[in-house]
Amino acid sequence: MILNSNYANLQDSYLFRTIAQKVNAYREANPDAALIRLGIGDVTRPLAPIVVEAMQKAAGELGAAETFRGYDDDGIGYLSLRTAIANYYGAKGVALETDEIIVSDGAKSDLGNLLEIFGDDAVSLIPDPVYPAYVDTNIMNGRKVIYTDGNEENGFLPMPDASVKADIIYICSPNNPTGAVYNREQLKAWVDYANDIGAVIFFDAAYEAFVTDKSLPTSIFDIDGARTCAIEICSLSKIAGFTGVRCGYTIVPRELVDASGKSLLAMWRRRQTTKFNGVSYITQRGAEAVFSPEGLAQCKANVAYYLENTKIIGEALTSMGIWYRGGDNSPYIWFKAPNGQGSWDYFDYLLNEKSLVGTPGAGFGKNGDGFLRLTGFGTRENTLEAAKRLKD
Amino acid sequence: MILNSNYANLQDSYLFRTIAQKVNAYREANPDAALIRLGIGDVTRPLAPIVVEAMQKAAGELGAAETFRGYDDDGIGYLSLRTAIANYYGAKGVALETDEIIVSDGAKSDLGNLLEIFGDDAVSLIPDPVYPAYVDTNIMNGRKVIYTDGNEENGFLPMPDASVKADIIYICSPNNPTGAVYNREQLKAWVDYANDIGAVIFFDAAYEAFVTDKSLPTSIFDIDGARTCAIEICSLSKIAGFTGVRCGYTIVPRELVDASGKSLLAMWRRRQTTKFNGVSYITQRGAEAVFSPEGLAQCKANVAYYLENTKIIGEALTSMGIWYRGGDNSPYIWFKAPNGQGSWDYFDYLLNEKSLVGTPGAGFGKNGDGFLRLTGFGTRENTLEAAKRLKD
Numbered sequence: 101m102i103l104n105s106n107y108a109n110l111q112d113s114y115l116f117r118t119i120a121q122k123v124n125a126y127r128e129a130n131p132d133a134a135l136i137r138l139g140i141g142d143v144t145r146p147l148a149p150i151v152v153e154a155m156q157k158a159a160g161e162l163g164a165a166e167t168f169r170g171y172d173d174d175g176i177g178y179l180s181l182r183t184a185i186a187n188y189y190g191a192k193g194v195a196l197e198t199d200e201i202i203v204s205d206g207a208k209s210d211l212g213n214l215l216e217i218f219g220d221d222a223v224s225l226i227p228d229p230v231y232p233a234y235v236d237t238n239i240m241n242g243r244k245v246i247y248t249d250g251n252e253e254n255g256f257l258p259m260p261d262a263s264v265k266a267d268i269i270y271i272c273s274p275n276n277p278t279g280a281v282y283n284r285e286q287l288k289a290w291v292d293y294a295n296d297i298g299a300v301i302f303f304d305a306a307y308e309a310f311v312t313d314k315s316l317p318t319s320i321f322d323i324d325g326a327r328t329c330a331i332e333i334c335s336l337s338k339i340a341g342f343t344g345v346r347c348g349y350t351i352v353p354r355e356l357v358d359a360s361g362k363s364l365l366a367m368w369r370r371r372q373t374t375k376f377n378g379v380s381y382i383t384q385r386g387a388e389a390v391f392s393p394e395g396l397a398q399c400k401a402n403v404a405y406y407l408e409n410t411k412i413i414g415e416a417l418t419s420m421g422i423w424y425r426g427g428d429n430s431p432y433i434w435f436k437a438p439n440g441q442g443s444w445d446y447f448d449y450l451l452n453e454k455s456l457v458g459t460p461g462a463g464f465g466k467n468g469d470g471f472l473r474l475t476g477f478g479t480r481e482n483t484l485e486a487a488k489r490l491k492d
Numbered sequence: 493m494i495l496n497s498n499y500a501n502l503q504d505s506y507l508f509r510t511i512a513q514k515v516n517a518y519r520e521a522n523p524d525a526a527l528i529r530l531g532i533g534d535v536t537r538p539l540a541p542i543v544v545e546a547m548q549k550a551a552g553e554l555g556a557a558e559t560f561r562g563y564d565d566d567g568i569g570y571l572s573l574r575t576a577i578a579n580y581y582g583a584k585g586v587a588l589e590t591d592e593i594i595v596s597d598g599a600k601s602d603l604g605n606l607l608e609i610f611g612d613d614a615v616s617l618i619p620d621p622v623y624p625a626y627v628d629t630n631i632m633n634g635r636k637v638i639y640t641d642g643n644e645e646n647g648f649l650p651m652p653d654a655s656v657k658a659d660i661i662y663i664c665s666p667n668n669p670t671g672a673v674y675n676r677e678q679l680k681a682w683v684d685y686a687n688d689i690g691a692v693i694f695f696d697a698a699y700e701a702f703v704t705d706k707s708l709p710t711s712i713f714d715i716d717g718a719r720t721c722a723i724e725i726c727s728l729s730k731i732a733g734f735t736g737v738r739c740g741y742t743i744v745p746r747e748l749v750d751a752s753g754k755s756l757l758a759m760w761r762r763r764q765t766t767k768f769n770g771v772s773y774i775t776q777r778g779a780e781a782v783f784s785p786e787g788l789a790q791c792k793a794n795v796a797y798y799l800e801n802t803k804i805i806g807e808a809l810t811s812m813g814i815w816y817r818g819g820d821n822s823p824y825i826w827f828k829a830p831n832g833q834g835s836w837d838y839f840d841y842l843l844n845e846k847s848l849v850g851t852p853g854a855g856f857g858k859n860g861d862g863f864l865r866l867t868g869f870g871t872r873e874n875t876l877e878a879a880k881r882l883k884d
Contacts, residue, residue, distance in 0.1 A: 101750040102611035142562035152555035156548045163544035170534035170735035212767030219494035343562035344773040358493040375604030381736040
């Protein structure tokens with residue numbers, strides 16, 4: 101058997117699995133402890149009522165001969181959903197054609213699969229710290245990865261270095277794990293750099309719904325020049341609590357072509373129509389409801405709830421004199437472990453002494469060591485209790 | 493930009509898109525024609541009531557805080573669904589561990605993505621004619637493909653040739669497009685061959701539910717020796733009409749390891765947990781309902797309906813003295829175009845003269861030329877009318 105030898109270069113265990121193992125061991129040893137989990141970025145608020153109704157109705161349609169539907173044609177998403185997404189962008193001032201939007205089962209799938217349309221010798225530039233799947237999917241491909249350093253000095257918002265050459269540039273803003281958000285000028289510098297060197301930006305916009313500061317861009321396509329150098333990957337997981345429902349979309353502008361005129365949109369469509377068969381009709385109807393005026397109002401109430409949670413944690417950290425990023429415009433708080441402790445040491449301390457689960461920054465890259473991530477995705481009660489335990 | 497140059501080797505247009513273009517052109521020219529579509533293998537019967545109920549209930553659970561669920565842990569499927577699938581296999585006499593079953597959004601995704609765990613120099617052996625995505629996904633990878641010939645002489649059931657060396661072997665039984673089904677001895681020969689040369693069989697079991705002849709195997713794992721050389725890919729699209737709901741699963745036995753002991757199950761799990769985030773909770777609850785006794789009874793009634801359709805088409809062809817395969821144990825009928833016509837010529841004739849859409853065999857490989865595929869997935873009324881038009 102000839103297997104993919106690049107898998108041997110992956111770290112043995114995915115970050116969140118290691119955390120789960122530690123948490124399980126703690127639970128077995130302390131069955132009565134009131135554990136609070138603000139580690140993995142999973143939502144807790146129920147789906148918006150209008151979304152549930154739409155999905156129940158869609159399931160019913162599939163149960164009747166007159167309204168039954170099979171394959172979603174090319175598997176790129178129903179036009180009605182792609183129109184709803186285009187309108188959502190339109191309301192932000194970003195004009196998209198419905199054909200530039202390809203619906204999928206989530207941003208994680210698209211971020212991994214997009215690499216397939218690039219040559220094996222394309223080099224990826226990835227910020228450190230970052231969402232671990234960016235790096236792992238590149239390693240699986242045997243692809244060369246170079247890093248930009250995020251740190252306290254640059255507020256975990258690394259900027260381009262004209263002397264560095266890359267082919268694929270990962271940007272996640274609002275950032276996972278740091279909660280940092282690029283402003284318009286900063287993103288413009290990345291777009292200019294990408295256009296200069298002929299690179300493609302993968303813009304991960306999964307947390308766009310948490311941006312409340314109107315001066316901050318929530319789409320790369322709000323930046324001049326992005327249509328010739330960027331792909332935007334987004335998800336309904338965080339805006340609408342779809343982590344268990346699975347729906348995302350990727351935007352590839354028509355103008356994104358290589359020197360010979362090859363269209364990346366055409367290549368991505370070919371990839372998806374050949375290796376994917378579309379998203380559940382039920383899910384798509386639910387997603388469409390998210391982007392209705394009533395749906396957005398219901399979803400935004402959940403987002404506001406989570407943002408209030410991050411504010412509560414942020415205030416606790418401020419009162420302790422601890423440096424952090426995020427806490428506004430993001431569901432994440434990224435903070436410095438007290439007394440120069442390493443991430444895993446402080447993670448263990450919080451777990452074992454405070455029954456509080458965070459995510460060790462070291463799991464997101466070397467520059468993450470010494471930091472932890474907490475999320476605003478808990479319940480209010482748990483978040484208040486977590487803030488209290490932190491301060492104690 | 494450094495793009496994947498292998499995409500340039502793909503045929504411009506996917507088979508079913510070409511057909512759609514021809515059909516659309518015909519419809520524009522003949523807006524009043526009563527077109528019957530027995531081309532693409534999409535189902536038409538509504539979902540089983542128990543499945544609809546389960547999905548509506550699951551959607552409701554996501555709408556309440558107490559029953560809300562987010563990420564499906566590792567994204568490999570809820571244990572309850574994997575247990576239901578293991579029990580379905582158990583009832584056929586095939587013992588599987590739940591950990592060997594990885595749930596996904598469909599067989600098409602898995603068949604394409606599985607290639608990632610193999611080295612780039614692994615050679616694929618693919619039957620001709622065959623489901624076009626097998627070949628296209630290999631071309632996208634830049635992988636070397638060799639073919640085995642299916643033809644009238646071998647009943648479109650090619651057998652292994654000991655002088656041929658390959659690393660990945662595709663078998664689809666019951667076959668798409670030919671409807672031919674391997675018997676136990678034939679599959680045993682493939683398993684022995686794969687074990688001898690250290691190859692891995694991709695066994696596409698998407699049509700297993702259509703096998704009514706109890707002597708025919710419906711899983712590769714019903715064959716001795718398969719656990720050291722085979723991966724089975726299956727789907728709920730055909731057994732339960734899930735083409736628009738999206739759920740499938742892949743079975744990788746623990747014993748499937750390379751010479752150095754590397755586990756393909758571990759690699760596939762790593763691929764899925766890194767590049768995929770699981771299937772909708774709603775879908776998984778629906779899938780679980782499929783495998784309940786009541787669900788299987790309801791689904792089998794639909795399968796019987798489709799099989800009756802294929803019988804009607806088969807009888808029409810028999811009365812015309814036309815050679816065909818399939819028509820029993822398969823939803824497909826694969827027949828020879830009259831008077832030595834080419835596939836596309838006869839396709840055009842049926843479309844333009846009979847308002848009947850089939851699928852040209854040439855679209856499935858060079859050996860398919862001169863043949864057409866019809867499906868039993870239409871309504872009874874359309875199928876009876878199609879049989880009449882064929883005979884006229």
